[in-house]
Amino acid sequence: MTWYKNNKGDKIWWLDNGPRVKGKLIFSFDKEKQFNLFRDYPQALTDEEKEIFDNENPYWANFFKENQ
Numbered sequence: 001m002t003w004y005k006n007n008k009g010d011k012i013w014w015l016d017n018g019p020r021v022k023g024k025l026i027f028s029f030d031k032e033k034q035f036n037l038f039r040d041y042p043q044a045l046t047d048e049e050k051e052i053f054d055n056e057n058p059y060w061a062n063f064f065k066e067n068q
Contacts, residue, residue: 003031010056027053 003013015026015034025037029052035044041064042050054061 003028006056011052012056 001018002016004016005013011029013028013031015028017024017026023038026034027037028034029049035041037060041053041060045053
């Protein structure tokens with residue numbers, strides 16, 4: 001398992017679970033506390049974390065906004 005950022009200046013880390021794990025999107029702000037995108041967004045995030053997430057991941061912000 002490897003942590004990576006989509007863009008160099010991002011604050012969010014994404015976990016690469018390897019090729020065998022499908023549909024489990026894990027992210028973190030510090031590589032310690034982990035969030036499962038489909039289980040935890042947005043209710044488990046602070047207002048500040050949600051704002052950062054939405055700014056760095058507009059696709060997912062729009063996805064969840066449209067599916068509420």
